[in-house]
Amino acid sequence: MLLFAIRTLSLAKGRRSDAGRLASLQDARLRSLVRRAVQGSPFYREKYRGIDPGRFRLEDLPPTGKGELMASFDRTLTDPAVTRAGLERFMDDPENSARLFLGRYVASHTSGSQGQPMLTVQDRRSVERFFGLQMTRGNTDRVSTAMAVRRLVRPKRLAVVTLKRGFYPSASLFQHMPAVARRFMNVLWLSQTDPDLLPRIEAFRPDALTAYAGVLEMLALEVEAGRLRPGPELRQVVNNSEVLTDRARDRIARAFGVRVMNNYATGECPFLTNGCPTDPGAHVNADSAILEVVDANYRPVPPGTPGEKVLITNLVNHLQPIIRYEVGDVVTMAEGPCGCGSLLPRVERIGGRAADVFWVGEGARRRRLINLVFTHALEYVTEAREWQAEQTGRNEVRVRLEPLPGSVVDLARARHAIDRELASYDYDDVNVTLEVVPRLEADPRTGKYRRMVGAMGPDDPPAPYGRAALFGGAGASSVVRRG
Numbered sequence: 001m002l003l004f005a006i007r008t009l010s011l012a013k014g015r016r017s018d019a020g021r022l023a024s025l026q027d028a029r030l031r032s033l034v035r036r037a038v039q040g041s042p043f044y045r046e047k048y049r050g051i052d053p054g055r056f057r058l059e060d061l062p063p064t065g066k067g068e069l070m071a072s073f074d075r076t077l078t079d080p081a082v083t084r085a086g087l088e089r090f091m092d093d094p095e096n097s098a099r100l101f102l103g104r105y106v107a108s109h110t111s112g113s114q115g116q117p118m119l120t121v122q123d124r125r126s127v128e129r130f131f132g133l134q135m136t137r138g139n140t141d142r143v144s145t146a147m148a149v150r151r152l153v154r155p156k157r158l159a160v161v162t163l164k165r166g167f168y169p170s171a172s173l174f175q176h177m178p179a180v181a182r183r184f185m186n187v188l189w190l191s192q193t194d195p196d197l198l199p200r201i202e203a204f205r206p207d208a209l210t211a212y213a214g215v216l217e218m219l220a221l222e223v224e225a226g227r228l229r230p231g232p233e234l235r236q237v238v239n240n241s242e243v244l245t246d247r248a249r250d251r252i253a254r255a256f257g258v259r260v261m262n263n264y265a266t267g268e269c270p271f272l273t274n275g276c277p278t279d280p281g282a283h284v285n286a287d288s289a290i291l292e293v294v295d296a297n298y299r300p301v302p303p304g305t306p307g308e309k310v311l312i313t314n315l316v317n318h319l320q321p322i323i324r325y326e327v328g329d330v331v332t333m334a335e336g337p338c339g340c341g342s343l344l345p346r347v348e349r350i351g352g353r354a355a356d357v358f359w360v361g362e363g364a365r366r367r368r369l370i371n372l373v374f375t376h377a378l379e380y381v382t383e384a385r386e387w388q389a390e391q392t393g394r395n396e397v398r399v400r401l402e403p404l405p406g407s408v409v410d411l412a413r414a415r416h417a418i419d420r421e422l423a424s425y426d427y428d429d430v431n432v433t434l435e436v437v438p439r440l441e442a443d444p445r446t447g448k449y450r451r452m453v454g455a456m457g458p459d460d461p462p463a464p465y466g467r468a469a470l471f472g473g474a475g476a477s478s479v480v481r482r483g
């Protein structure tokens, strides 16, 4: 425990590291990661042929994509005991989400918000780093030894509101929070479908509340309506892994009367950033990850200018090397120093991905159907390269699936997964039809691919909060879930 505490306190200091120290730390960790990847993974050994692991620049390493990592999955890992078939079998049983894969690794899959889901595995070091960073940099409190001792007496109370348990990265990590971190942090895990969600939050008296932006906005509406009264202990609200619009951020901050921190992360690198306590966006944990904002040709884009995509390097996870991994997020880095005093680079703005919702249900049951419901269902349909949902009537949705080359989509399995998701969130009144199509194309007008098309507006006032109206709410922000 002492070791964890010392390491965690040193992470807190890391945000004050000067650029030179940070760069040399980052460089040393990158070299050690690349050495491990080349030694342990046949995929990287081939990919980096001709590159001297002792002497290279970051930009010498060719970017990697999800497609190639998934196609050669077993050869990309440094532990040959981890196989794609083994992981898929393991994740087929929802009961396994409380277990470690092979007794030692946290398994998850990304939401597939960018098409095919990515399977991820984290070793113990990565899990500890995630919690260490959450507890230090993802925190408006000043972290000090005195604070750590106080936390032992009264652990921080963190309420996490999420869809449900499962194999998506944030859920998997919180289910496998190291025992030592539990000494400092008391986590209440709440499902947003819990009918007693509001009283349970109130009874817990959290210091911090973490949820996806859409859920935070829902809860903000409940606070405004006087149906949720968080205690005076509440110090911060954290949006995890969803695009947070300015409007949503203002509304949430106003309702709760506390700061809204905005984390930006992916399943492949869950500790990529932690929200800035004073300024918009999030600071990159540059000692644990590298975030490159690039244009379409992988050339660096300067701060203040939105990139076309990002390249992410996870410096901690040596089990599943993620090096210059391409993600289609439109990210703008902040210019100049940050008001919070952190010297870590700050992501100013995250956005640009399609983020649509369907309004479904009649009368008092009018509510939002977010893309997550399909995303979660379709992550089990690994033969599909891409999907698209079209709202064809108030309660009618047509889902099109494009198979991966050479694959056949198992429609019965897809049907089962979708029905299960719809039922678990009380969308039984929504009728979904499934269709396999040879190819799904980007919108010819914008050139952008959209997963939710033909959305109908709410038309009439939203339903009051309740199990049937979980995603309802006036002015709710659009939602994209990452990781």
Ligand SMILES: [Zn+2]
Binding pocket: 276, 277, 278, 279, 283, 338, 339, 340, 341, 342, 346
């Ligand atoms: Zn800052």
